[in-house]
Amino acid sequence: MEGQEKPSTSIKREPTGIQGLDEALQGGLxxxxxxxxxGTSGSGKTTLSMQFLVYGAKHGEKGIYFTLEESPEDIIEQFEIFDPSIRELIASNMLKVVEVPIVDYESLKETVLSESEAMDAKRIVIDSINYFQMFFxxxxxxxxxxxxxxxxxxxxxxxGILIGEIPSGENKLSTFGVEEFATDGVIALYLLEKQGTFTRAIRIVKMxxxxxxxxFMPLDITPKGIVVYPTAELFQDV
Ligand SMILES: Nc1ncnc2c1ncn2[C@@H]1O[C@H](COP(=O)(O)OP(=O)(O)OP(=O)(O)O)[C@@H](O)[C@H]1O
Ligand SMILES: [Mg+2]
Structure with missing residues (x-):
């Protein structure tokens, strides 16, 4: 299997906290x-990104989630099902979910910078950069x-995690076709259909x-959140 056998490099890693994904990433990001x-709609982008922030917050790294779409309360409520401690992390200022009004690009930058600096965030998520099309x-x-x-x-x-979208039914990594070239890493999430059955999958495209x-690795959304299976095959029992 490509890429799995070699030992980790000496580069420091920041675990995402997502079981299986860290293994596939030689320890983390x-x-x-x-x-x-x-990823496609409903493929788990928000869940994966929140897990990354919550894991960091539990290990002393402050995190902030900027949402341009869903309300912060909706995001918190959805994640609370996986991990009720999210409320305590927010109360202790280890985690913050901030709504970014879609005004213009300069205000977005200003909000991201000032809020991140104010709390000294080490993990930052922006959901989603698709809204940049409103600005340009x-x-x-x-x-x-x-x-x-x-x-x-x-x-x-x-x-940083920038959330993007894979348009449904298209063999592309992003909406505009440029997002994957503007970042150091790309992780793609999928809901794949085969013979009427949907399977969740994840692929590290570059890091x-x-x-x-x-x-492509199978992925499950379990009661504790996302779990990745790096050594399992997709569709093995279909
Ligand atoms: N508690 C849960 N247990 C299992 N699966 C869940 C649970 N909560 C959500 N899901 C699944 O996860 C999917 C949504 O995940 P998430 O919101 O992370 O996706 P997304 O890619 O951010 O979606 P969107 O494109 O709408 O932003 C739901 O469609 C549902 O199938
Ligand atoms: Mg989402």
């Missing part, structure tokens, strides 16, 4: 990387903005400085 978490008339400007936001997160020495697993 390298510090200072910005990763595009892309062309794809080149969207790509430039994604790169600028990535640099902003890196300059704070944070680990800087990491000899990661590259194949």
């Amino acid at each position: 390298p510090p200072g990387v910005v990763t595009l978490v892309t 008339p062309d794809i080149i400007s969207i790509r430039r903005a994604i790169m600028e936001v990535s640099l902003m997160l890196k300059s704070r020495h944070s680990i 800087r400085n990491t000899n990661h697993v590259t194949k």
Whole structure:
């Protein structure tokens, strides 16, 4: 199996806390990387990103989730089912879910920067960069903005997740076709259909400085959240 046998490199890793994914990533995400978490609708992008923040918060790394779409309370309520301790983490200022009003790009940057600095967040999620299309008339400007936001997160020495979307039924990684080139890492989530059965899957498309697993891996959303099975095959029993 490609990418699994070699021992971890000496690069420090920040565990995502997602069982199976950290194994597939040689221990977690390298510090200072910005990763595009892309996927079809309902594929688990929000759950995976919240798990990453909650794990960090429980291990002393403050995290912040910027939402341009769902309300913070909806996101918290949905995640509470997996982990009720989310409320305590928020109360102790280890975790914050912030709504970003869709006004313009400059206010988005200002909100992300000021809120992240105010709490000294080390893990930052923006859901989703698809809304950048509201701010710009062309794809080149969207790509430039994604790169600028990535640099902003890196300059704070944070680990960033930018959430994107895979349009349904299309063989692409992103809506605009540029998002995957503007980030250091890409993790894609899927709901795959075979013979009338839907299977959840995840693929690490790229990750800087990491000899990661590259194949599609099965993924489950369990009562405790997302679990990835790096050594299992997709559709093995279909
Ligand atoms: N408690 C749960 N147990 C099992 N599966 C769940 C649970 N809660 C949600 N799910 C599944 O996870 C899916 C949604 O996950 P999530 O919100 O993380 O996806 P998403 O990719 O962010 O979706 P969207 O495209 O709407 O933003 C639901 O459609 C549902 O199938
Ligand atoms: Mg979501």
